[in-house]
Amino acid sequence: MIRRATAHPCPHSPTYEALLRAGRRVRPLQQVHARIVVAGHHRTRSFLTKLLTLILCSSSSASCSTAAYARTLFLSIPEPDTFLFNSLITAAAKYGRPADAIVHYRRMSAACLEPSNYTFTSVVKACADLSASQTGRVVHSRVISNGFDSDVFVQTALVVFYGKTGDLHHARKLFDRIPNRTVVAWNAMIAGYEQNGLAEEAVAIFQLMQVAGKEPDSATLVSLLSACSQLGALSLGQWVNDYLVNKGLELNVVLGTALINMYARCGHLEKARKIFNGLQERNVVAWTAMISGYGMHGHGHQAIKLFQQMKSSGLSPNDVTFVAVLSACAHAGLVSEGQEIFASMRQDYGLVPRVEHQVCVVDMLGRAGLLDEAMLFIREETRGLPGPEVLTAMLGACKMHKNFSLGVEVAEHLLAIEPGNPAHYVLLSNIFALAGRMDRVEKIRNVMIHRHLKKQIGYSLIEINQAAHVFRMGDTSHQQTMEIYKYLEELINKIKEAGYVPETSAALHELEEEEREFALRFHSEKLAVAFGLMNTSKNSLIRIVKNLRMCNDCHLAFNFISLVSGREIIVRDKHRFHHFKQGLCSCQNYW
DNA sequence: GTAGGGTTAG
Incomplete structure (x- = not known):
């Protein structure tokens, strides 16, 4: 007589309890499997489903032998039902095999089994993890046609899916429609x-x-x-x-x-x-966050020290850790240390350097003025086909060290690859401005206008009494505008007396007419610092966050401002922190 | 048995 397959395992049977006792270890599970077969339950779908789920969630689920065993087990289960497929899909989606989850889902559809809300939550999660926007949208339409679009679990999974694929508009639309x-x-x-x-x-x-x-x-x-x-x-x-x-x-x-x-x-x-x-x-991610923090603040030695401590504690750095520590070396000018660390990536950890790592090394060599070495590194590491990110770092180095001929060469290469990126034009224009080639600056400006390329608008943010104040260049929207401008003018006169000479070359790259008008004097960070000095007590720190990099002139001015005001100023720009104190910056003008 | 979280370059 053939035993009828039941939907759910009987919760109190000895076999079921043996399954639970075996937990997520493959060997004991296989032993229970043997018992199931001996007891004649080998055609009982419920036991086998539970067994298979446990195998798929087991600690060695990734191994080939386990996968082969799971496959055989699956094929032995009579008349697979929705519950079985849901178990397979959920296990795969949960344990890092999203592609398998989708394969199971397709098989399920092919077998004409009705998907449930459980099916959809897991398969949508799988699509999210794979950033499979096409597949996900098709699944979404099936969610609707099967009437599960009002299930909060499915809805939430879809919000995650649209979020992960960058479609925030759809994510928000779905989110707004969730009632509870x-x-x-x-x-x-x-x-x-x-x-x-x-x-x-x-x-x-x-x-x-x-x-x-x-x-x-x-x-x-x-x-x-x-x-x-x-x-x-x-x-x-x-x-x-x-x-x-x-x-x-x-x-x-x-x-x-x-x-x-x-x-x-x-x-x-x-x-x-x-x-x-x-x-x-403390895991790798926590260590990496701390290392990265030191790097951003220019504390390269601390970053390296922590990196060594992390390794001593028995943890292996991952590729993100290497980005953090290499970037720390770059910002602190620790060239030989950085080169050693870069080499150890492959040698000691078998990690293949990615573009991010190459950028760090080019930046590190470039900042240190080793432009030839940087070019050689690019040639060797990228096999002559550098990506735009690497070239951007190289171009930045050319600007920093005023190497115009190399800069132009790199920029031409870069613009050929990414003709639509306004940041590249701005950088090249800066280089020409520094070289006094105003004809070329003008030309670039015209190209940008012609191609409708707009440079990113800079802003600076300062918090006073827990309220954020945002300034843009030449901003006149603030309530205290008049006072701020007056204060700033006096401040600039004061720092001039202390020896500040504006670095006008930085003003020449301003591309918009109205921006030119205000030139350097009313850069957003200068407005923010004036506002901060006016509205805070003598001994408090001033913290400013800027979305772009500080220009040379603002950086110089801030050195003097910290001197004449006797205040400590911390600026976070696009890439790092600057701590200005008594006329000096923590980046040692090396940024 | 269902959905969500931390670290990275220029």
Whole structure:
């Protein structure tokens, strides 16, 4: 007699209990399998489904032999049903095999089995992890036609999917239509914005969540902290820190890393280190965040020291760690150390350098003035086919060391590859301006206008009493505009008396007419620093966040401003931190 | 049995 396949395993049978006892270890599971066969349950679909799920979730699920065993087991199961396929899809989506999840889903469809809300949550997650936007959209249409578009789990998975594929418009549309949003749904939307660089929108959703009275959990706070890191929003970041302390939330390694990153990127390096020291568990990501923090602040030796300590603690650096430590070497001028570390990447860890690593090395050699070595490195490492990122770093080095002929050569190469990137034109124009070739500057300006290429608009942000004030070049929108401009004018006169001579070459690359008018004097960071000096007490630090790099003139002016005002000023620009104190900058004018 | 989180270059 053939035993009828049942839908669910009987929860109290000895066989089922043996399965649970075996857990997620393959050998014991195989032994239970033998018992199932001996007991004549080998055609009982429920036991076999549970067994197969456990195998797929087992610690050695990635090994070939386990996969082969799982396949044989699958083929032995009579009349696969929806439940079996859901188990397969979920296991694959959850344990890092999203492509398998999609294959199972397709097989399921081919077998004419009805998908359920469980099927869709997992297969949508798989599409998200693969960034498979085409497949995901097809699945979405099936979600609708099968009537699961009002299931909050499916909806949340879809919000994640559209977020991961960068389609925030669709993500938001779906999110807005969820009637009873769970914390996870809110988190998905916040993370979606944050991961796509839309930190302000992420914060705005969090505020809506507060208004809706939904209590954030640690995942919410992690995404919120990342948004703070992007924005340089220190006071909100500190609020998050206070919040999680007051709520008694456990500082796990993920939350701790988000805090480290927030403090480091908001200019509070010591606080970042304190959090790091207090962590119970430290994994590669946490170490990397701390190393990266030191690098951004120009503390190359500290970064290397931490890198060594990490290795001594038994952890292996990953490719991101190498980017962080190489970048730290570049910013601190630690050339031979950086070269050694770059070599060890391949030799000791079998990691293949990616474009990011090449950029760090070119930047490192280039900043140090070793332009020939940098060119040689590019030729050897990229086999003569450097990507635009590597060439951009090289061009930056040419500008820094005023090597015009090489700069033009590199720029021509770069513009041939990426003719639509305005940043390249601005950089080349800067080089010509420094060389006094105003005819070429004018030419580039015309090309940009002709091709409708706009340079990115710079802004600087300063927080006073937990309120953010944003300034653009020549900004007149602020309430205190008159006072700020007057103060700035007096300040500039004062630093001139102290020896400041404006670096006018930096003004020549201004491309828009109205920008030219204000020239250097009203660059956004100068407005921000004037506003900051006016509105803060004598001994407090001034922190400014800028979205672009500081120009030479502002950098010079800030040195003098820190001297004449006796104030410490910390500026985060696009790439790193500058600590101005008593007339000197932590970057030693090397940035 | 279902959904969400941290680190990277110029």
